[in-house]
Every structure is written in C-alpha cells, then in structure tokens.
Amino acid sequence: MSPTLRVAVIGAGRMGADHIQRLHHRISGAEVAAVVDIDEARANAAIAGIEGAVALTDAQAALDSPDVDALLIATPGFLHHDILLKALERDIPILCEKPLTPDAASSWEIVQAEAKLGRKRIQVGFMRRYDAEYAQLRALVAGGELGELLMLHHQHRNPDTPAGFTNEMLINDSVVHEFDAIRFFTNEEITSVQVRLGKATKNAPAGQHDPQHVLIETESGVLADVEIYVNALFGYEVATQASFETGIVSIGNDSGPYVRTAGKWGGNVTPGFEERFGAAYDTEIQAWVDAAAKGELGGPSAWDGYATAACCEAGVEAQRTGQKVAVKLNAKPSLYS
C-alpha cells in the first residue's frame, strides 16, 4: 500500500459527492483515486478538479485496479452486500455508508466473511459516534456521575424524503442511526422494538405513514423512544434527551447565534445532515484513514452493522404487525469482542 491511501468512492450521489470533497480537501493521508457511478456524467463531474482521479462506471473496475487500495461505498444500501463481499476478497479497508445491508441475513454473511478473513476491514458509516456531543453523552453513561441511565428520548426529523423513500426506509434508513446511537450510549444490545402509527401528516408521499413512534428496550431495561418524522418540512433536527438518576442531559439542540433584529428574535434551523454532522463526517473519515494506515480498523464494525440490521428487521415487522418484536442476534464472533 502506498503511504497515501488511494480511495475509490463507489456512488457519487448526495453522500458520495460530499465524501469526495471531504477526502480531497480536508482529510490527510488519503486521495481520491477513482469515482464509480453507473451515471457516467455524475462520475465525471465528481472528479472535476481532482488530479489523477479516474471516473468509472463499474465497481469491479475499481476493485481490479492496482491504483486503488481502499473503498468508500456510498451506493444505495441494497447494493452494499455484493460490493462488500468482493472488497473483502481483496482484503482492503472499506468505509461502508449505513446501512451495512438492509436485512440481518445479508449482514450476517458480511460478518461471517470478515470473521473468516480474521481482521476488521469494514467500518460502517455511523458518523454520529464521531459527534462531540454523542461522545460526551456516552462518557456520562459510562462514568456514572449522574447515576444510572434510565431512559432515552430521541427526535429524528428530516425536512423531506428523496424519491423512492418507502415506509420501511423510515426504519431501515433513518431509525437505523438511532438503533446504533442507543447501542453506543448504553454499550448494550437492543432486545425489542415496537412501532406505533398514530395521526399522520398529509405531506408525506403515498405509502409512507409519517411520523412514527418507535419504542425500544435494551438488555438492562433502558427504555428509549424515537419520534421518526421524515417530512417535517421545517428543517433537519436530530436530538436526544437522556434521563439519569440524578440529571437530564440534552444533546443536538440547535445552538447557533441567537439574533435579535428588526423586531424579531431567533436563529437558523439546520437545513440537512451535511450541516448538522459535517464535523462528525470529517472526524469519521479521518479516523478511518488513520486506522487503515496502521492496518486494522476501529470504529463502528460489521457487527454493529449486523446488530442494527437485526433491529431494523424487528422494526419493520413491528411496523407491519403493531406487535412488540424481539431482536434476535447470532453469537458474536470473537473478532468483535
């Protein structure tokens, strides 16, 4: 491997394009070697101004290239499984955007393939773990200075959804972050998921019931609830309030400048995840590049991707049946202990 990590980015859509700019301008120790997109014009546009980068339309060409020594996967989730297996065969570092895969069985195949390889090659794009406030809340839970953590209340609000965003994707694409955050804060697995469908907005596309209320339990009995509301129109908001025995902790509240002018007071609402988590994405990708240079990845693992996929599967069943659904996990391979 050359001293500079030569990264192929697969998928140059909203997230991939953002990561390409990040790798090119802000991340040290890495460069964009190739961009792959089935949309050739998009791949070409994404490499504009990046000297030495090539635009490709087939992920296999990047995997076969001797000029590529790492992969950043930012295609839609249902395409991750096949690319991941091929990249594991090449035994190169991989940053895979969430979800690892959209269901537990296919995620488990990835875990098994990596466990067979015997070293961690996959980091999953759960960037919130790299947000300063998320890390602080986890440290408060672990430190115990506020007593035991009892409950978590999560709000996950998006302004709108892209075309093709299904009812299941409220769970698989959005609540998947909350499943990971709850596992991260508590350092426990999630044991059950229930979804309640109440009054719905008329502003959601056909087929989506929005918002939804997701109720979650962890191994020690911490209760968490998530309001997932993906056509909230007003802006982007991802926040958590944690109830401890001796205190309440809130993270993720907009804290920009508070302005009074022209007879009004207030501030700006965060427009989207790029602004809300921009610094976390930078830290996430830099941590991945630094770890890749040392040989073994840390960060959210394929096991975390699998465990959250199992939560999503329970969540989608709960969405359909209205029942509380147990989360079933296979035994954790020693690679992840």
Ligand SMILES: NC(=O)c1ccc[n+]([C@@H]2O[C@H](COP(=O)([O-])OP(=O)(O)OC[C@H]3O[C@@H](n4cnc5c(N)ncnc54)[C@H](O)[C@@H]3O)[C@@H](O)[C@H]2O)c1
């Ligand atoms: N971590 C986060 O906060 C975050 C935010 C947004 C998206 N994501 C994840 O990133 C991934 C991409 O999401 P997005 O919003 O950028 O989607 P997008 O639809 O904007 O982009 C996907 C891109 O993949 C390309 N593509 C499709 N099939 C391909 C193939 N076979 N080979 C190569 N390219 C192909 C499309 O042409 C498109 O350019 C998803 O897994 C999504 O869940 C994560």
Ligand SMILES: O[C@H]1[C@H](O)[C@@H](O)[C@H](O)[C@@H](O)[C@H]1O
């Ligand atoms: O793909 C996006 C992304 O993962 C965002 O971080 C999340 O807030 C959105 O709900 C989801 O649709």
